[in-house]
Amino acid sequence: MSTMNGESNELRSHSTGDLVKQLSEQTTTLVRKEIDLAKAELSQKGKVAGEGAGMFGGAAVVALLALGTLTVMILALLDKAMDLWVAALIVTLVYGAIAAVLAMTGRDRVKQATPPVEQTAETVKEDVQWAKSQAKSARR
Numbered sequence: 001m002s003t004m005n006g007e008s009n010e011l012r013s014h015s016t017g018d019l020v021k022q023l024s025e026q027t028t029t030l031v032r033k034e035i036d037l038a039k040a041e042l043s044q045k046g047k048v049a050g051e052g053a054g055m056f057g058g059a060a061v062v063a064l065l066a067l068g069t070l071t072v073m074i075l076a077l078l079d080k081a082m083d084l085w086v087a088a089l090i091v092t093l094v095y096g097a098i099a100a101v102l103a104m105t106g107r108d109r110v111k112q113a114t115p116p117v118e119q120t121a122e123t124v125k126e127d128v129q130w131a132k133s134q135a136k137s138a139r140r
Contacts, residue, residue: 051109059102
């Protein structure tokens with residue numbers, strides 16, 4: 001409490017021009033720091049989005065590499081127990097289910113990476129409150 005009174009008395013001893021200049025400098029510094037924080041948060045979110053996109057790419061690569069060989073092997077195995085077309089239908093449905101699971105997992109990762117930048121929004125609210133209190137102190 002005594003710190004606030006000391007700051008208030010110190011502010012009262014300055015001219016209005018000095019206070020406006022000081023407010024302008026502090027506002028500029030504050031805006032720059034908020035922009036830096038937003039950049040850092042977006043960079044972090046971009047990394048998470050990259051992981052999600054990588055999962056989509058990984059799903060495609062795995063599907064392309066394994067699909068041909070695995071399909072032939074499974075069809076040859078199932079052909080001994082049923083008609084070839086039924087075996088092909090079963091394999092197609094299983095592969096479709098696997099692809100759907102991978103796609104949904106990748107989609108969820110991409111959703112996690114979308115803005116808003118929570119920390120920046122919170123600090124901006126705090127800064128507005130601080131600026132309001134500084135303006136009230138300067139008026140006294």
